Amino acid sequence: MTAIEENQSFEGEPTAETKLLLTLMAAGATDRAIARELGISERTVHRRIARLQVLLGAHSRFQLGFQVRARHWL
Numbered sequence: 001m002t003a004i005e006e007n008q009s010f011e012g013e014p015t016a017e018t019k020l021l022l023t024l025m026a027a028g029a030t031d032r033a034i035a036r037e038l039g040i041s042e043r044t045v046h047r048r049i050a051r052l053q054v055l056l057g058a059h060s061r062f063q064l065g066f067q068v069r070a071r072h073w074l
Contacts, residue, residue: 013055014073021048022068025061 014022017038024034035042049061056067068074 010055018052019073021045022074026065026074
């Protein structure tokens with residue numbers, strides 16, 4: 001188990017909002033469009049994506065998508 005896995009919990013994930021964010025990403029929506037759809041700032045979109053990348057051990061958005069699919073989150 002990596003330090004990231006030891007310090008991060010999957011408990012409660014994916015939430016309904018996380019699923020919506022991931023669905024919008026998978027559909028090719030821009031960060032601006034995602035922010036508008038979720039009613040949050042673009043900065044918050046970036047932070048949430050970064051948190052998911054750390055949580056799933058992904059170094060890129062592509063890897064994040066792969067991890068999300070492998071875990072059947074979408």
